[in-house]
Amino acid sequence: MSEEQRHRVVVVGGGFGGLNVTKALAHADVDVTVVDRTNHHLFQPLLYQVAAGILPPGLIAPALRGVIRKQKNARALLAEVTDLDLDAHVVRASGPDGRPLELPYDTLVVAGGATHSYFGRDEFARYAPGMKTVEDARHLRDQILLAFEMAELATDPQERAEWLTFVVIGAGPTGVELVGQVAELAHTVLPQDYRAVDTHEARILLLEGAGAVVPPFAPKLQRYTQGRLEAMGVEVRLHSLAVGMDGESVTLKGPDGEETIRTRTRIWAAGVQASPLAAQLAERTGAGTDRAGRIEVNPDCTVPGRPEVFAIxxxxxxxxxxxxxxxxxxxxxxxxxxxxxxxxxxxxxxxFHYFDKGSMATIGHRAAVADAFGMRFTGVLGYTMWGFVHVLYLIGWGNRLGTVYTWARALTFSHSRGHRIITFEQAHERAFRGPGPVEAPVRGPSRAG
Amino acid sequence: MSEEQRHRVVVVGGGFGGLNVTKALAHADVDVTVVDRTNHHLFQPLLYQVAAGILPPGLIAPALRGVIRKQKNARALLAEVTDLDLDAHVVRASGPDGRPLELPYDTLVVAGGATHSYFGRDEFARYAPGMKTVEDARHLRDQILLAFEMAELATDPQERAEWLTFVVIGAGPTGVELVGQVAELAHTVLPQDYRAVDTHEARILLLEGAGAVVPPFAPKLQRYTQGRLEAMGVEVRLHSLAVGMDGESVTLKGPDGEETIRTRTRIWAAGVQASPLAAQLAERTGAGTDRAGRIEVNPDCTVPGRPEVFAIxxxxxxxxxxxxxxxxxxxxxxxxxxxxxxxxxxxxxxxFHYFDKGSMATIGHRAAVADAFGMRFTGVLGYTMWGFVHVLYLIGWGNRLGTVYTWARALTFSHSRGHRIITFEQAHERAFRGPGPVEAPVRGPSRAG
Incomplete structure (x- = not known):
């Protein structure tokens, strides 16, 4: 250990930001410590495919220490950062068992990511889980699959209809991708699997507060996306906000006033909120924060008055x-x-100068919209581009090939959602929450970033 | 629904027994209902590879209703069987939310499987989890991987050594397969991934009460297996029983008396016990049971006095x-x-006449022993046979190809254990149990069989 002599870089978070700092320092004369509260680097853009039972999480979430194993100047630690002591130049963290850790640094990079935001309605977390982590995606998968199982067991038509009603809140790329998957499950993948239930009868709604789906995209792509979703049987409700929910319903406020929809499954894709570490950094440096709690940084990603502290x-x-x-x-x-x-x-x-490579989102499993280099792509062409780009960004050829194989299988055999496991404990836990299925606790610092 | 008219077969359990009954009835004029407490058919012989992070569980645990989707006379229900009312010809079950279900039958097949047995020392369950379900395998995976993470965080050499000590109890095929995987992780897969810890220093013990490992195999294969394990760095302790344990140690009683080994990770592979449904059936039919709680059935697999009730x-x-x-x-x-x-x-x-196709077990990831058709195979040849047979028995070409791909990857890149995810919640939950990591509750009816 030459930590005493060498320049010590502590990186908080092993997501896109943290991992790229670390790799960029591969040949530098420094010691890098990456701290993350999970042991993996998550490729979040494909996380919705875990929730849909297409991909196993391992393919998109390789062990962080495996990713950097050949970079001998870097180490990974499984711990949760609790305190950034900028005066003492020390990061304080807590191990999985609560043991305190102190990580002195010469340079600090904070890449703590974001988590869901319920816009101050934290009680929604219990009824409408979101999707930021592998655990979230597994929860969603359990919840979606269990809804069909419960519908098959239900004898009361009203209850069955409630289990077959899915409401996705928020029509950004993640919401569109999730609602597309639910529609594919109900209308393409699962119909043959059930006997008492006709899964075609599933009612699938997408709520969006703005006036269009996928707000960051061009109007043409927004219209295409909405049209595709509607062709897949999704009811798109624009200018509509979720204003109330309980275990068996969601109340939305739309152009025509309030409406209560009976449903057992709600998915939250409406808002994000920066890691609490952003607020901590802002408070200790006098930096501003925006509505989503994100810290305003200098053009070189440093925080005010601390040239040795970066946030990204x-x-x-x-x-x-x-x-x-x-x-x-x-x-x-x-x-x-x-x-x-x-x-x-x-x-x-x-x-820092950002080079915009464009945006993409999939709709179901055979179409996508892509807005890149001034050109716009839709349909199968968009989907192919989307698939190509996403596979390319995965880490390791093993995961790339595995993902291509799994997609080929899912596209060839429309019933093939290979990862549909519900264990007894999961089923029991979810269903016994009864009406309100999954509890999604509001979390501490999240890991992406 | 013509359930009133057609002969109703209720199958309890969607494991090997239950699924094969169901499939054998594909073209019969019956209505088959398979009840299972999980939604999947588990290929248990490869479950240890889930615990080792090699395979994602989806490849070996396809959704039961997906497996039988084309068999229109069969349906699957997610529920736990609580009562076999042989007089009323009704199976009573409980849905995931506790809702009561009544399933009338003309013919009943009970295939409730088995779970671990701690030979009356149920307090061991907390300290030495076993592996019968997908959830068990995930728990073991978390526990094994987390032990290395905790070793990396530990600053006290004694504590670090405890985290790096693994004790597998029971040297049947499952125990041998698990201990082989732990040895491969420590000595081949993980060394490059850690910085503070040299995973080669891991101490890995295999306890067996009998006088040889893999007791059902021929002595030559037993000696080969033990030699292989020892070459992989496993300490094999024969004639040794676990007689006590707590969160930080296990006490064994061997030929040289008692010895206490400091360890944070114990894995139970020593005993199995029949589903409680066996005892219920035995009590209601006057059938006998053996030491493992298994019910004695007639030569045609019926239970005494009930020709319409089978147990398998x-x-x-x-x-x-x-x-x-x-x-x-x-x-x-x-x-x-x-x-x-x-x-x-x-x-x-x-x-019923059993046709013995032989037995096989793997040792690590490149050798196996096989005893089939009067011939004995070891080493790479045994491993190839083992792989071929196991892939063949998997359900669906998609899963077979996926498994072959994953193995090829793991064999080519020795560091490739693609499924090593520990989420924050898991790490926290396990580690906060502190010394005694995983609580493995003694369960109700298990699903295999």
Whole structure:
């Protein structure tokens, strides 16, 4: 251990931001410590496919220490960061068993990511789980699959209809991707599997507060997406907000007033909120935060008054960049280079410049919209592009090939959702919450970023 | 629904026994209802590979209703059987939310499987989890991987050594397969991944009460297996029983007296016990049970005095057959044929005849022992045979190809254990049990059989 001599970089979070900083420092004369509350690097853009039973989580969530195993100047620690002591230059964390850890740093990079936001209605968490972590995605998968199982067991038609009603709240890319998967399950994958229930009867709603689905996309792509979803049997409700919910219903406020929809399954895809570490950093540096709790950073991703402290990714407000993978990855690479340059005595700090590679979202399993390099793609062409790009960004050829194989299987055999496991404990736990199925606790610092 | 008119067969359990009965009735004029407390058919012989992080559970646990989706005379229900009312000809069950279900039958097949047995020391369950279900395997995987994470965090050498000590109790095929995987993880897969810890230092013990490992195999294969394990760095302790344990140690009684080994990870692979449904059936029919709680059935797999009630698989004592897949599968097929013959008016009941296809076990990931058709195979040849046979028995070409791909990947890249996810909640839950990591509750009726 030469930690005493070498420049110590502590990276908080092993998501897109944290991992890219770490890798950018591979050949630098530093010791890097990445702290994450899970043991894996999650490729979040494909997480909805875990919730849909298509991909096993392992393919999109390789062990972080496996990813950096050849980078001998980096180590990974499984712990939750609790305190950023900027004066003492120490990160304090807590191991899985609560043991305290102290990580002194010379340079600190905070990439704590974001979690769901219920816009102050935290009681919704119990009724409408969101999807940020592997555990969230597994919960959603259990909940969606269990709804069909419960419908098959139900003898009361009203109860059965409630189990067959799915409401996705929020029509951003994640909400669109999730609702598309629910529609495919109900209308394509599962019909042959059930006897008492005709899964075609499932009612699937998508609520969006704005006036269009996938708000960041061009109007043409928004219209295409909405049309595709409606063709798949999804009821799209624009200008509609969820204003109340309980275990058996959701109340929405739309253009025509309030309406209560009886449903046992609600999925939250409406809002995100920065890791609490953003607020902690802001408080200790005097930086501002935006509505989503993201900290405003300098153009070089440092925080005010602390040139040795960087913040990047979903927990950061910078140039209005969206909380998706690309800005986090590019910020990570940028900060890695900046640290190397500084160590080489180069104190110039050219500000971070984002290169927009475009946006994409899938609708069901055979169509997508892509908006890249000034061009717009839809349908199978969009889907092919989407698939190509996403596989390329996965880590390791083993995971890429495994994903391609699994997709080929799912596309060839429309019934093939290979990962549909519900264990007894899960079924029991979910269903015994009775009406309100999954409890999604509001969490501490999340890991992406 | 023509349930009123057609002969109703209720199958309890969707394991090897239950699934094979169901499939054998595919073209019979009956209505089959399979009840299982999970939604999947588990291929238990490969479950240890889930615990080792090699296979994702989906490949070996397809949704039961997916497996029988084309068999229109069969349906699957997710519920736990609580009562076999043989006089009323009704199976009573409880849905995931506790709702009562009544399933009237004309013919009943009980294939409730088995669960672990702690030989009356149920307090061991908390400290030494076993592996019968997908959930068990995930728990074991979490526990094994978390032990290495905790070792990396530990600063006290004694504590670190405890986290790096693994004790597998029971050297039957499952114990041997599990201990082989732990040794491969420690000595081949993980060394490059850790910085503070040298995983080569892991101490891995295998306890066996009998005088040889894999007791059902021929002495030559037993010696080979033990030699292989020792070459992989496993300490094999024969004539040794676990007589006590707590969160940080296990006490064994061996030829040289008692010894206490400091360890944070114990895995139970020593005993099985029939589903409580076996005792219920025995009590209601006057049948005997053996030491493992298995019910003694007639040569045609019926229970005494109830020609319309069959019991098969791991919960049954018949001709001294072992509680493995082959007897359960063959009994299932036999009973299916018998039911069809009876419906055709053929009341002859040739007794069940078992065709022994041999036994196999793997040791680590490149060697196996196989004892089949009077021949014995070891090493890579045994491993190839083992792999071929196991892939063949998996359900669906998609799962077979997926498994072959995953194995090829794991064999080519020795670091490739693709499914190593520990979520924050899991880490927290396990580690906060502190010393005694996983609580494995003693369960109700298990599902295999």
């Amino acid at each position: 990714g979903d927990m950061v407000s910078l140039d209005g960049l969206p909380g998706v993978a690309q800005p986090a990855m590019q910020e990570g690479k940028y900060v890695g280079k900046l640290i190397k340059a500084r160590l080489a005595g180069d104190e110039r700090t050219a500000p | 698989g791991d919960m049954v004592s018949l001709d001294g057959l072992p509680g493995v897949a082959q007897p359960a599968m063959q009994e299932g097929k036999y009973v299916g044929k018998l039911i069809k013959a009876r419906l055709a008016g053929d009341e002859r009941t040739a007794p």
